[in-house]
Amino acid sequence: MIEQIELKNFRNLENYSIKLQKPLVIIEGLNGVGKTSILEAIYFTATTKSHRTSQEKDIIQYQKEFAFVKLKQNQQIHEIVLTPNGKRTWINKHEIRKISDYIGKFHVVMFSPEDLMLIKGGPSERRYFMDMELMQVSKEYLRALNTYKRILKQRNLLLKKISIDDDYTFLNIISEQLYQVGCIIYDEREKFIQQLNLKLSHLKTTYQLDISLHYEPHMNKDQWLKYLKTKQKQDILHQTSYAGIHKDDFKVLYNGLNAKDNASQGTIRLIVIELKLALLEWIKEHTQQDAVLLLDDVLSELDLERQKIFLEKLSKKHQIIISSALHIESSADLQKIVLTKEKDVYAK
Numbered sequence: 001m002i003e004q005i006e007l008k009n010f011r012n013l014e015n016y017s018i019k020l021q022k023p024l025v026i027i028e029g030l031n032g033v034g035k036t037s038i039l040e041a042i043y044f045t046a047t048t049k050s051h052r053t054s055q056e057k058d059i060i061q062y063q064k065e066f067a068f069v070k071l072k073q074n075q076q077i078h079e080i081v082l083t084p085n086g087k088r089t090w091i092n093k094h095e096i097r098k099i100s101d102y103i104g105k106f107h108v109v110m111f112s113p114e115d116l117m118l119i120k121g122g123p124s125e126r127r128y129f130m131d132m133e134l135m136q137v138s139k140e141y142l143r144a145l146n147t148y149k150r151i152l153k154q155r156n157l158l159l160k161k162i163s164i165d166d167d168y169t170f171l172n173i174i175s176e177q178l179y180q181v182g183c184i185i186y187d188e189r190e191k192f193i194q195q196l197n198l199k200l201s202h203l204k205t206t207y208q209l210d211i212s213l214h215y216e217p218h219m220n221k222d223q224w225l226k227y228l229k230t231k232q233k234q235d236i237l238h239q240t241s242y243a244g245i246h247k248d249d250f251k252v253l254y255n256g257l258n259a260k261d262n263a264s265q266g267t268i269r270l271i272v273i274e275l276k277l278a279l280l281e282w283i284k285e286h287t288q289q290d291a292v293l294l295l296d297d298v299l300s301e302l303d304l305e306r307q308k309i310f311l312e313k314l315s316k317k318h319q320i321i322i323s324s325a326l327h328i329e330s331s332a333d334l335q336k337i338v339l340t341k342e343k344d345v346y347a348k
């Protein structure tokens with residue numbers, strides 16, 4: 001459980017600190033006061049990434065040189081300093097130089113409006129989703145992914161240099177390396193999608209919700225290997241690696257139809273929520289840890305009746321932090337944090 005958060009120059013939050021005392025926390029406040037930024041900061045501390053931008057330096061408050069987050073969870077202190085040149089990480093005051101040694105210590109699952117792109121967006125959004133989740137629970141996956149990216153870059157550089165009449169020996173060696181490490185990623189992604197699918201299948205009987213996922217590799221492994229061994233000319237001609245796990249995707253089916261083209265806005269929201277709940281279970285299975293669930297503005301989109309159902313459906317085991325621009329009734333079992341325009345914060 002996250003017990004304390006401290007932020008400096010994190011977006012509009014210049015100096016912000018809060019203690020979390022209950023498993024259910026609601027961050028309430030007007031538009032633009034920094035609710036999403038607090039959730040972003042928690043996500044950032046767990047993953048070293050932002051859920052809403054790939055331009056991490058955007059997080060740093062305007063005119064400031066760095067952003068800082070400190071988070072205490074289960075007696076562990078995590079700290080990150082972000083500057084335009086990069087980031088440094090500490091756990092319990094010891095600097096962790098390799099990001100791969102830093103991440104995966106505690107787990108979060110975020111649901112934010114951006115996540116609807118998981119269904120509506122392109123394949124890269126879904127690949128990013130698979131990668132982010134898998135790398136948080138598997139160091140082997142993270143290593144494989146980094147190696148794959150490095151070899152792919154090397155291969156693409158070579159493709160720009162050589163011509164069709166050249167000797168392919170070096171290209172073939174690189175291709176073989178790409179394939180070997182690519183297969184690790186392929187297998188892990190395939191397994192991940194299958195395992196999430198199992199978790200989604202119960203919805204059919206309990207809620208008459210028929211949601212299923214299908215891994216869609218760009219090519220299967222045999223086709224890919226064959227391509228690498230026989231179609232070098234094509235890649236040289238186009239100066240880029242046409243085939244590989246960097247083109248993977250997965251399909252989300254709702255009642256047997258592709259949700260991307262068929263599901264309504266509300267249904268897409270529902271599917272993504274269920275996907276995230278399935279993810280919580282999956283993380284538990286693989287890490288024996290209960291991930292913290294971060295819900296950005298999810299409740300504002302639901303009517304009161306649905307809000308109640310949703311909150312009841314959430315497992316009581318997880319710490320849940322919700323942001324909302326709407327007023328939510330206070331109750332004994334939730335902690336409410338009201339953010340005000342003056343960046344002044346008080347907890348009720």
Ligand SMILES: Nc1ncnc2c1ncn2[C@@H]1O[C@H](COP(=O)(O)OP(=O)(O)OP(=O)(O)O)[C@@H](O)[C@H]1O
Nearest residue numbers: 011012031032033034035036037058059060061062
């Ligand atoms: N780098 C930055 N430096 C300073 N302020 C920033 C920076 N990036 C964003 N902001 C501002 O921070 C404020 C808080 O944004 P945030 O998205 O956290 O608000 P919010 O409370 O979630 O609002 P909403 O209810 O509209 O979702 C916004 O006014 C935004 O313009």
Ligand SMILES: [Mg+2]
Nearest residue numbers: 035036037297
């Ligand atoms: Mg927001």
